[in-house]
Amino acid sequence: MVPRQRRRPRPAPAVPTWRRLHARLAETYLQGQDPDDPRASPLRGPMRAGPSLRIDVGADEVLLDDARTYAARTAQAATPVTLAILEGMPHVFQARCAKLAAARKSFDAAGRFLAAQFVRL
Known part of the structure; x- marks a missing residue:
């Protein structure tokens, strides 16, 4: 019978938290523009x-x-x-x-x- 070798645990993958991921996506979408600009989100502007x-x-x-x-x-x-x-x-x-x-x-x-x-x- 061959003894089982102990495996070293793998390090956790570098996965960003949801909050950081959303922040990064927002930065990419806005590209430095004001997030309150109605062109960024129609919910921010007046409705006609x-x-x-x-x-x-x-x-x-x-x-x-x-x-x-x-x-x-x-x-x-x-x-x-x-x-x-x-x-x-x-x-x-x-x-x-x-x-x-x-x-x-x-x-x-x-x-x-x-x-x-x-x-x-």
């Missing part, structure tokens, strides 16, 4: 009446609250808005339309929405 809007968002989306807030604020500004929350879907779930039925459903709904908007023109 505009064309009809459709927002498809996953129920597990990290920006779900922002999507809800944006939909509510645009509706208050007299913009017709449709907010579709798809159960169990994460951030940018539509990028997986080849594998996710919910993503295909979202694209189909967006297509119907756009077609209806063009008919109004």
Whole structure:
């Protein structure tokens, strides 16, 4: 019987904390610009009446609250808005339309929405 050799534990990988990762992503996105600038986030600026809007968002989306807030604020500004929350879907779930039925459903709904908007023109 061969004795088992003790393995030295591997050092933990250098994984940034979520807070640091989010800060780094924000810095990359903003590139030194003011985070309160409405061009960085439409939630920061005034809402005006505009064309009809459709927002498809996953129920597990990290920006779900922002999507809800944006939909509510645009509706208050007299913009017709449709907010579709798809159960169990994460951030940018539509990028997986080849594998996710919910993503295909979202694209189909967006297509119907756009077609209806063009008919109004």
